[in-house]
Structure formats: C-alpha cells, structure tokens
Amino acid sequence: MTIEYEAVIGLETHIQLNTLTKIFCPCKADSWNDPPNTNICPVCTGLPGVLPVLNKAAVEKAMLLAAAMNAEIQPISFFDRKNYFYPDLPKGYQISQYNLPIARGGYLAFPMPDGSERKVTIQKLHLEEDAGKTKNDFGRRLIDFNRCGVPLVEMVTGPDLRSADEAAQYIIRLRQLLRWIGVSEADMEKGHLRCDANVSIRPKGSNVLNPKTEIKNVNSIVAVREAIQTEIQRQIREVEAGHRIEAWTLEWDEESGILRKMRSKETEADYRYFREPDLLSLQIDESWKTAVLSTLPELPLQRRARFAQQYGLPIYDADILTSERSLSEYYEATLQAYQGDPKRVSNWIINDLLRILNDLGIIAADLRVTPAYLAQIIRMVDENVINLSTGKALLDKVQNSGKDPATIVAEEGLAKLSDTDALEAMIQQLINENPQQVENYRKGKTGLLGWFVGQVMKQTQGKADAQLTRSILEKYLNP
Amino acid sequence: MDLCDYAAYQLAWMIRRKQVSAVEVLESTLNRIAAVDGVPGRLDGGQDTEPDKIHAFITLTAERARQQAQRIDQAIQAGEEVGPLAGVPFTVKDIFCVEGTPSTAASKILSNFVAPYTATPVARAEQAGGIMLGKVNLDEFTFGSSNESSAYRPSPRNPWNTARVPGGSSGGSAAAVAAGEGCLSIGTDTAGSIRQPAAFCGVVGLKPTYGRVSRYGLIAFGSSLDCPGPLARNVSDAALLLQVMSGADPHDSTAANFPVPDYVTDLEKPIRGLRIGLSPDYFRITYVEGESGELAQQPVPEDYQQAIYRVAGRLAEMGADIIEDVPMPHTKYSIPAYFVISRVEAASNLHRYDGVKYGYRTKQPVHDLREMYRKTRGEGFGLQPKLRILMGMYVSAAQYSEQYYMRALRVRTLIRRDFEAIFDPQGKYRLHALLTPTTPTTAFPIAQVYGDSVLMQFADQLTVAANHAGVPAISFPCGFDPEGLPYGAQLIGADFSEDLLLRIARNYEIVTESDQWRKRIPPILQNL
Structure with missing residues (x-):
C-alpha cells in the first residue's frame, strides 16, 4: 500500500523596510546603486563608543505591517542583543527583538488559484537591523557595510503551508501586501524580501511534526516553488527508502535547480540574548498607534472581495484590478468619473491600459491617461462620437501627449464620419x-x-x- | 603654588578678566606634567624605572592644547563671548573617543585606533572653552580598581604616596588632578571608577545619575551601569564641569531629557534641615569566605568609620539632621550581582574587537577566519578582559542565564528599592542623602591586591550599589589616615539630585576650610 504524504512548510521572511535612513543612525538606507562602503558612519560600522538611536519611521512601518498581518501591536516592547561573530556584523551582535517584540500573533488569509482559501499564522514578527555583505574574492574576503543597520522586519509563519504552491502563493500575497501598504519595495531580486523555508513531510492526515530541513536563500517566487517541491520529493524518496530525515540546512542553487547541503544542524546556536542596554523600551501609546494606523488603507484582499461584491465583477477582474494599489484606486476613480457599467471600465483597463503599464514599466498612478480622461474616452465611444479603435488609439495618444482626449479628437479630426x-x-x-x-x-x-x-x-x-x-x-x- | 594649582573656577575667572592668559595657564600645567609625570604609559613599558613619578598620561596632546589655548586668548582679546571653562586645562580618561587622538582604552587591542569622532562629554567641555591636555591612563577597558591592569605601563601612582595605587579605573584622572596636571578630568564610573580613585587621591569625584551625562563616545564596559562624570580638586570645579557635560544628546537615547539645573549658583546655600542618613550596611563589607563559600562580614576599619562620623558631626553643625540606622539590606548582594550583570554586558561589548575593521590584528599567519579571531583576541586582550569575557559568556549562556543573569537583574531591582525607600518623601526616612565611606580602605600598596580579582572587586563594595540603582553619588576628601593617605566620604542621593549632593559637599568644604588637614599637599609637589 502506498502512503500519501503531505508537506509541512513554514516560511521565515526578512522584509527590508523602505525608510529613508537606517534603523539606528542617519545613514541612507537604500544603497542599491551606490558603491560599497559609501553609506556608513561610526554607528553602523560599530566603532568603539557609539550608540544606536531608534528611527521612528522604521517603528511606524513595522506597526503598519503588524496591523495588516492582523497581529497585536504591543504597548511596550524591547530590543535585545543577538551575539555572534561574523565579519560583516561589525558590533559582534545584532540588535534585534527577542521575547517581547513589537507585535504578537497575526495571520494572513489568502486565496489559492482554485478558489479555496488558506490561513497562515504568524509566529514571530519583530524589528531588527540588517548585517553587511561579505563577498569572497579569490581568497580575499571583501565586506560591504552599506547594508549594516538597514531596518528589517523578521516574520516567521507557523508550519501551516501544505504545498510548494501554497508557499509560493503566500509569498506572492505578502509581496503584494508590502507594496500595497508602502512599507517595503519588496523586490526579491534586490533582497528587499528574503525567504528561508522549513520543510518536513508526514503521512496525510497525521498531525506529527517530523524533523525538518531549512532551505536558505529562496529568493524568488519560482525558487520558493521549485526548491520546496524538490525538497518534498527528496524527503519522500528518503522516507520510502527507509531513511531518516536529518535536520540539515540546505541551499537552493537556482541556476542548476539543485539543493546543496550547507551544514548539519546538530545543536542550536546560543546567541546569548539579553536586553540591549543602549536603547530604552519601545513604548507605543494609543494615540501614536491610532495616528499611524489611520494611514492604513483597505487591504488588497478586502478590496478584491469588495470589487467583486459591490461592482459585480468576476473575481478574475477583481483580482487583477487589486493586484497593485494605485491600479485599484485608478479603477474606482475612473468608475466614479464614468458613472456607468463597472465591467465596461474593467474591460478597458484589463484589455488596454495594462498593456501600456507593462510597456512603459510604470504603475497606474504614473499614467498621464488620468481616470477622468479614460472615462471621457469610454464615454465618447459609448456615445458614438468616436469608434472603438479610435478610442483605443486615443489611449496611447493621451499617454504620449498628456492632452485632453476631446482636444486630440478635435485637433486630429478623429470624430466618427456619420454623415x-x-x-x-x-x-x-x-x-x-x-x-x-x-x-x-x-x-x-x-x-x-x-x-x-x-x-x-x-x-x-x-x-x-x-x-x-x-x-x-x-x-x-x-x- | 603655581598657576596649575589654582581652582578651575578661579582660572576661568582670571583668564576672562585677562589677569592671566590661557597659554600661561597651559604652560604652567605642561611644566607640572614635565616635572611629575615621568614617561607616559606605553605598550612595551617594561620595568618602571621612575617609582617616584605619577605616570598619569598615555597620550599628551600638548600641541593641540596650545592651539586651543591660543584660540581662547584670541577670542578674549577680540572681546568674544567664551564659555565657562575658557582656558581651563583638563584631561580625559582614555576610554573616550576624541577625534584625531589615539583612543586606546588602555588595551593593546585598540593600540592603533585613532578615533574619527569626539565623545559628547568631551566635545561639550571643549565647546565650553576647556583645553584638553591629553588622554590619561586607566585599567584596561576600565576593568579594575587599581589601574594596574592597564596594558600601558608604567601604570599611574598615587601622588600622596607613589608606592600606593591611585585607585581605578579612573586612576590616571584622579592622580593627574591631585598632582596639578590639569584642574579637571573626565572619568567614567561603572562600579565606583570615579569615586574610588577620587577617594584614594584626595580629590572630588562625582558619578551622575545614569543618563544625566551622555555616553556617546565612551567605549562601553557595562552599558547599563556606565556613567561619565567629573573629577576635580574641589566641589565647585566638579559642579562647573558637570554643568557643561550634562543634558540630553541626540546621539544617546538613554541620555535623560530631564532639565539640567544650575549646579553652580546655589552651591553655598545652607543645608539646614536636610536629612542625611547613616547606614550600618555601609560600615561593613561582605565577602565570600574562600574556604566555606559562605558570606562573611568585616567592619570598615575603625579609623575610617570615625572619619565619616566626623563628617556627619560637621554637617550637623551646619544644621543638617543626621538620621542613623538606616537599613540598606541588599547592599551586601551588590558585588555578586554586579559580577554577573557587568560581565554579560562587557563580554558583548567586547565582541566588536575582532581584528576585522580596526584595532590590533594578529601578525601571525592564519589559515581561516576563526583562527584570525582567536589569535587577535588572544594576543590583543589582557587578562582582565579575558576573565570578564569568559564569565560573561558563561552566565548568559542559554542554560545558565536564568540561574545567574536573570537572577542578578532581580537582585538589582531589590537594590534599587532600598534607595527608593530611603529617599521617598513620604517614607519613613525621607533622606536627602546617604553618607558613607567611599571605600573600605585607603589606597593600598601597588601589587598587594592585583591578581586577586575577587578581592579587588571589594574595593567597589560601597560604591557599586549606586550604579545598580542609577542614582548619583559624590566622593570628597575628609581627612587623612595615620599613614597620610586620604579618606573619602560619599554622599548618595535620589535620581537627579546632583545639585543637592554638590551643595552638601560644598558646605562641608566651607565648614572644614581652616582645618589643619586641608593645608596638606601631596609629598611629590613639596619639593618642586
């Protein structure tokens, strides 16, 4: 008899907050286009005698993320030192949060493409500073401290995901959420959103937790799906061959599509956590919390459901229109100006406007075809002033010139010949x-x-x- | 009496009135240093061949000081506004970063480190017109109470008797101030490191409330205990330096926003009606019996006790109420709790010295990163940092943290409550200050205690509780023992009560102004 297995997956994510400055010093946080060791100061390079000063903007972004993840923001939390030696960790400890972090609990409920819904719990959500980057260069070790002190939120899910597809879907929805609420650029290629996956398997229906492996650096949606799928299959093969799964740490080689063993995890490292004495406790009172959370927009999945319900859109349309926040706002603004069939506006956006966005690599908020212009164009088509193909051509003309569509129609004599x-x-x-x-x-x-x-x-x-x-x-x- | 022997407040006044120039004051001070200091501390110091010198300095920055003094004189000549320390020479414990100067922490591992920025307390003293003379010696990374653990040798000697230690860890600071090598010094106090050497060298030393003075630029030991503070030859000078150093700092979020009062103006206000306590728990020391491991107690020497009671008597003459038998029941656990907490923080704070970015790196060939770390830290750190790293690592390890570190933190809370109880304005004692001996003994002979790190720690027994609690405390001289070594009296007060402590100490100076012992000067200065 063959056993049917299910995977048990938890994801550990590091989210780079898009603050202007670093978490404990005034250095510029984003160094993507800058040469190594140019955005550094005595504080983030850990010179003797320096002290961290907490960046409020990082706290506020973490608060928004916590609220969006349905986690409970704590009125008082603490920073702790996580002690370990590494050349790109200049203080020899990372300032992080440990047993009393900024938020507790939380979950993300998200739809799967087949229409079912998954709910993933959040076990850990805390603020911390990033370390630098180490590069091996023919026997030399080069260190770039630019990234030291960049604010991160570490977020760890419960072992709630059951397949590689679910894991990938979670990351897709998380990325969408991060951009939506404006706390992170969430560009996986640039390391704004980093992911490690914990994977184990068990017979379907069982609720034991078997030894897991940790896959490091699965830093694209494709990698999340493929690395986890590969590991699930490897574990099934091992178990079927009568072997035990050992608690390895693996590394995903995206190019060759194979998992490499980095090390066996025999003992947990002891980081000798203790309270960071250089920082006061982080106190978030009701008025600060209220002020920050008042800027939290309707979240993407809520808006998706509302679009379907309020405007009678197919879920397919609602999903696309809420894929990015400014697009969803564009849709509603256009509908408001148009005062007509919601589906008709959706068709225009999905069939024609998305092409412009993709071609130009911009978001809806950047369009010169404003919602009012789009509404005007659709209305001119509706009223037989122009024909459909003229209407579609007008989109590009407005986008290129920024001119009012009616002006273009008049100037170029585009009105329909109905004489x-x-x-x-x-x-x-x-x-x-x-x-x-x-x-x-x-x-x-x-x-x-x-x-x-x-x-x-x-x-x-x-x-x-x-x-x-x-x-x-x-x-x-x-x- | 030379210019360098004048009080800071007198010099500042004279310089501002052009009775004397900042350069003249500086040259007088540099002459004194040349006369009494001998060779500065060096890494390869070898045998001390000048047993009658002070050896307070590691780095003398005479040229930098001359430029500063000239600028002050020019400003005064031009009629510009100058700060309250204009032209006053001061030294800085070499645990503070000062831009462009070697900032060594008296350790080989930082021997080649030149700081690219200046610590806030030093920057503020310089902005107030103070003339920085250079960096003075200390125990390595401030780990000690005798200054003998410095990697920079010879280590400083006590001006009252050069066969005695100056105390520590701010030993260079206290010795320099006592010998006229600068009127003032900026020190640090983690368990008594300002007050104990101040007492040993017969000067005034003040540990402010935790957070009163910014720690930015202070190379950290026990971050939750470290306090920068002034050492001076008299109370008014200490008040003057504290005034310019104190206050909030955007670089230190643990620096208090609490307003800084005027420490100077009300110094001589009477102390009539102030309630000053004496606690039996501060007239004995508690130690662990070597054989049995039991806690044992020993009284502070009778003559030292009497010296403190005499202080109480003089304060009573000035109208203070002396309250006896004030219980401070958790004082006896101060040292064990301090052993644990300070070492956990120290071990972590010393992590960054790994030879990667700055400081000493092993010259030996290495095969991998671990070996580089091991050799660098093995060669760069002296015995004291190594002991503290070992113990700090041990008591914060996951399996021992609850048993040691977390427990020590709870003891610390109890110590804090002892102080809250006696200073509570609605409480039974309603004290304004607690009067105690600063140290269990006067300055001990060089090489007598060093090497026994447990015994050495008991030099801090009467001072460390104030660091646990975060409250301010001042040590001031109150006479001499039969061997001619200074006694130190300590006043401990409630949070941010530095103004009261300074006032009481200044009143004691006034009432003892014409005492015979006030006329004494250190023997090393007698034949100049």
Whole structure:
C-alpha cells in the first residue's frame, strides 16, 4: 500500500523596510546603486563608543505591517542583543527583538488559484537591523557595510503551508501586501524580501511534526516553488527508502535547480540574548498607534472581495484590478468619473491600459491617461462620437501627449464620419470603380462585404461609422 | 603654588578678566606634567624605572592644547563671548573617543585606533572653552580598581604616596588632578571608577545619575551601569564641569531629557534641615569566605568609620539632621550581582574587537577566519578582559542565564528599592542623602591586591550599589589616615539630585576650610 504524504512548510521572511535612513543612525538606507562602503558612519560600522538611536519611521512601518498581518501591536516592547561573530556584523551582535517584540500573533488569509482559501499564522514578527555583505574574492574576503543597520522586519509563519504552491502563493500575497501598504519595495531580486523555508513531510492526515530541513536563500517566487517541491520529493524518496530525515540546512542553487547541503544542524546556536542596554523600551501609546494606523488603507484582499461584491465583477477582474494599489484606486476613480457599467471600465483597463503599464514599466498612478480622461474616452465611444479603435488609439495618444482626449479628437479630426450623404457618395463611387468585386459579391461571395468596409475605412482613415457604412453598403450591393 | 594649582573656577575667572592668559595657564600645567609625570604609559613599558613619578598620561596632546589655548586668548582679546571653562586645562580618561587622538582604552587591542569622532562629554567641555591636555591612563577597558591592569605601563601612582595605587579605573584622572596636571578630568564610573580613585587621591569625584551625562563616545564596559562624570580638586570645579557635560544628546537615547539645573549658583546655600542618613550596611563589607563559600562580614576599619562620623558631626553643625540606622539590606548582594550583570554586558561589548575593521590584528599567519579571531583576541586582550569575557559568556549562556543573569537583574531591582525607600518623601526616612565611606580602605600598596580579582572587586563594595540603582553619588576628601593617605566620604542621593549632593559637599568644604588637614599637599609637589 502506498502512503500519501503531505508537506509541512513554514516560511521565515526578512522584509527590508523602505525608510529613508537606517534603523539606528542617519545613514541612507537604500544603497542599491551606490558603491560599497559609501553609506556608513561610526554607528553602523560599530566603532568603539557609539550608540544606536531608534528611527521612528522604521517603528511606524513595522506597526503598519503588524496591523495588516492582523497581529497585536504591543504597548511596550524591547530590543535585545543577538551575539555572534561574523565579519560583516561589525558590533559582534545584532540588535534585534527577542521575547517581547513589537507585535504578537497575526495571520494572513489568502486565496489559492482554485478558489479555496488558506490561513497562515504568524509566529514571530519583530524589528531588527540588517548585517553587511561579505563577498569572497579569490581568497580575499571583501565586506560591504552599506547594508549594516538597514531596518528589517523578521516574520516567521507557523508550519501551516501544505504545498510548494501554497508557499509560493503566500509569498506572492505578502509581496503584494508590502507594496500595497508602502512599507517595503519588496523586490526579491534586490533582497528587499528574503525567504528561508522549513520543510518536513508526514503521512496525510497525521498531525506529527517530523524533523525538518531549512532551505536558505529562496529568493524568488519560482525558487520558493521549485526548491520546496524538490525538497518534498527528496524527503519522500528518503522516507520510502527507509531513511531518516536529518535536520540539515540546505541551499537552493537556482541556476542548476539543485539543493546543496550547507551544514548539519546538530545543536542550536546560543546567541546569548539579553536586553540591549543602549536603547530604552519601545513604548507605543494609543494615540501614536491610532495616528499611524489611520494611514492604513483597505487591504488588497478586502478590496478584491469588495470589487467583486459591490461592482459585480468576476473575481478574475477583481483580482487583477487589486493586484497593485494605485491600479485599484485608478479603477474606482475612473468608475466614479464614468458613472456607468463597472465591467465596461474593467474591460478597458484589463484589455488596454495594462498593456501600456507593462510597456512603459510604470504603475497606474504614473499614467498621464488620468481616470477622468479614460472615462471621457469610454464615454465618447459609448456615445458614438468616436469608434472603438479610435478610442483605443486615443489611449496611447493621451499617454504620449498628456492632452485632453476631446482636444486630440478635435485637433486630429478623429470624430466618427456619420454623415449618411457623404458616406453614400463615397460608396457609390466605390461600387462604380470596382465592378468585378460587386459582381463576385452578388454571385454569392458575401465575404467581400468586409473588403468594401475596409476600403471605406481606408479612405476615411478609420473614422467612418462602421455600422452605418455596413448598412449603406448592403443597400447598394443588394439592389 | 603655581598657576596649575589654582581652582578651575578661579582660572576661568582670571583668564576672562585677562589677569592671566590661557597659554600661561597651559604652560604652567605642561611644566607640572614635565616635572611629575615621568614617561607616559606605553605598550612595551617594561620595568618602571621612575617609582617616584605619577605616570598619569598615555597620550599628551600638548600641541593641540596650545592651539586651543591660543584660540581662547584670541577670542578674549577680540572681546568674544567664551564659555565657562575658557582656558581651563583638563584631561580625559582614555576610554573616550576624541577625534584625531589615539583612543586606546588602555588595551593593546585598540593600540592603533585613532578615533574619527569626539565623545559628547568631551566635545561639550571643549565647546565650553576647556583645553584638553591629553588622554590619561586607566585599567584596561576600565576593568579594575587599581589601574594596574592597564596594558600601558608604567601604570599611574598615587601622588600622596607613589608606592600606593591611585585607585581605578579612573586612576590616571584622579592622580593627574591631585598632582596639578590639569584642574579637571573626565572619568567614567561603572562600579565606583570615579569615586574610588577620587577617594584614594584626595580629590572630588562625582558619578551622575545614569543618563544625566551622555555616553556617546565612551567605549562601553557595562552599558547599563556606565556613567561619565567629573573629577576635580574641589566641589565647585566638579559642579562647573558637570554643568557643561550634562543634558540630553541626540546621539544617546538613554541620555535623560530631564532639565539640567544650575549646579553652580546655589552651591553655598545652607543645608539646614536636610536629612542625611547613616547606614550600618555601609560600615561593613561582605565577602565570600574562600574556604566555606559562605558570606562573611568585616567592619570598615575603625579609623575610617570615625572619619565619616566626623563628617556627619560637621554637617550637623551646619544644621543638617543626621538620621542613623538606616537599613540598606541588599547592599551586601551588590558585588555578586554586579559580577554577573557587568560581565554579560562587557563580554558583548567586547565582541566588536575582532581584528576585522580596526584595532590590533594578529601578525601571525592564519589559515581561516576563526583562527584570525582567536589569535587577535588572544594576543590583543589582557587578562582582565579575558576573565570578564569568559564569565560573561558563561552566565548568559542559554542554560545558565536564568540561574545567574536573570537572577542578578532581580537582585538589582531589590537594590534599587532600598534607595527608593530611603529617599521617598513620604517614607519613613525621607533622606536627602546617604553618607558613607567611599571605600573600605585607603589606597593600598601597588601589587598587594592585583591578581586577586575577587578581592579587588571589594574595593567597589560601597560604591557599586549606586550604579545598580542609577542614582548619583559624590566622593570628597575628609581627612587623612595615620599613614597620610586620604579618606573619602560619599554622599548618595535620589535620581537627579546632583545639585543637592554638590551643595552638601560644598558646605562641608566651607565648614572644614581652616582645618589643619586641608593645608596638606601631596609629598611629590613639596619639593618642586
């Protein structure tokens, strides 16, 4: 009899907060475009005698994240020292939070593509400082301290995920949330969102927790899915062969798609945590909390559900429209200006506007096609002022020029040609000039109607009212 | 009496009135240093061949000081506003970073470290017009009570008797001030490191309330206990230096925002009606019996006790109420709790000295990173840091932390409550200050105690409780023992009561002004 297995997965994430300055000193936090060791000072390089001073902005971003993760923000929390030696850890300890962190509890409920919902609990959510970067360079070890002191939130889930797909979906939804509430750029390539995965397996239906392995540095959505899938399969093979799973630490090699063993984890490291005496306790009173949380927007999954419910949109549309916060706001602003069918606005955005966003690599908030302009364009199409293809072409023209769509229509004479007399004259001439086609049509090749329509469009530069053209053509071709 | 023997407040006044120039004061002080200090402490110091010199300095920055003094004189000539310390020479314990100067912590591991920034208390003293003379010796990383653990040798000697230790860890500071090598010194106090050497050298030393003076730029020992503070030859000078050093600092979030009162103006206000306590728990020391491991007690020597009772008598003459038999029941646990807490913090604070970024790195070939760490730290640290790292690592290890570290923190809370009870304005005792001996003995002979780190620690027994509790305390001279060594009296007060402590101590100076013992000067200065 074959046993069916299920995976038990927990994810440990490090989220780089997008503050202007570092968590304990006034150095610039983002060094992505800067040469090594340029955003450093005595404090973040751990010179003798320096002291940390807590950056309030980092605390506020952590508060927003905690609230968005349904965690309970603590009125008093503490910083602790996590002691260990490493060349890129200049003080020899990391200032972190340990037993009394800024928030407790929390969960994220998110939909799976098949429509089911998963709920993942949060076991740990705390603030800490980042370490530097070490690079091996042909036997030399180079250290870049730019990243030292960049604010991080470490967030660890419970062992609640059951498949590689669920793990990937969690990271996708987390990334969406982080950007949505504006606490992190969450760019995995740049290390703004880093992930380690703890993986074990068990027979389906069991609730034991077996020895787990830890996969380090799964730093893309694809890597999360593939590394975990690979590890689940490896563990199943091992167990079926009668072997025990050992608590290894593994490293995912994204290029070759293989897991490498980094070390066996025989004993837990002792970091000799104790309270950081250089910082006061972190006190968050009700008024500060209220002020900060008042800036927390409606969250993406809530907005997604509301769009579906309030506007009668298919969940597919609601999902896309809420994939990014400014897009969802764009949608609602357009709908507000348009005052018409919500689905029609959704179609315009999903079918046409997203292409512009992708082509230009911008977000909806950056569009020169404002919601009011888009509403204007849709309305002109609705009212037969312009035809659909003109409307779509207008999107690019407005985006390129920033001009009012109505102005462009007037300036370029894009309004539909719906003057029946003019069209009749044009069609009459067309028929006279193409006797062969007329004859073929009348013999039964009715598909040629399209060719005639095309000729009219060509002559009118697409401005002819297609429906009107068609009916006049039919009248003349079928006397 | 030379210019360098004048009080800081007198010199500042004379310089401002152009009766004397800052350069003249500085040159007088540099002459004194040349006459009494001998060779400065050096890493390869070897045998001390000048047993009658003070050896307070590690780094004398005479040229830097001359430039500062000239600037002060120019400013005064130009009629510009100058600060309250204008032209007053002072020294800095070499545990503070001062931009462009070697900042060694008296350790080989920082022997080549030149600080790129200046510690807040030093910067403030310089902004007030003070002339920094240089960096003075201390126990390595402040770990000691005799100054003998410095890696920079010869270590300082006591000006009252150069065969005696100056105390520690601010030994260089106290010895320099006592010998006229600068009117003032900025020291640090983690368990008594300002007050004990002040007592041994017959000068005034004040440990402020924790957070009263910023720690930014102070190379950390026990971060929750460390307090920068002034050493001076008289109470008024200590008040003057404390005044300029105190206050909130954007670089130190543990520096208090509590307003800084005027420490100077009300110094001579009477002390009539102030309640000053005496506690039997401060007239004995408690120690662990070597054989049995039991706690044993020993009285402070009778003559030292009498010296403190005489202080109480003189304060009573001035109208203070003396309250006897004040219980301080947890005082006896101060040292064991301190052993644990300070070493956990010290071990962590010493992590950063790994040879990677700055400071000493082993010259031996190494095969890997671990070996580089091991050799660098093995060669760079002296015995005291090593002992403290070992113990600090042990008592904060996951399996022992509850038993030692967490327990010590609870003891610390009890010690704090002892003070809260006696200073409570609604409580039974309602004290303004507790009067105690500063030390269990007067200055002990060089090499007598060093090497026994348990015994050495008991030099701090009467001072360390104030560090646990975070409360301020001052030590001031109150006479001499039969061997001619100074006694130190200590006043401990409630949080932020430095102004009261200074006032009481200044009143004691006034009432004893014409006492015979006040006329004594250190023997080393007698034949100059």
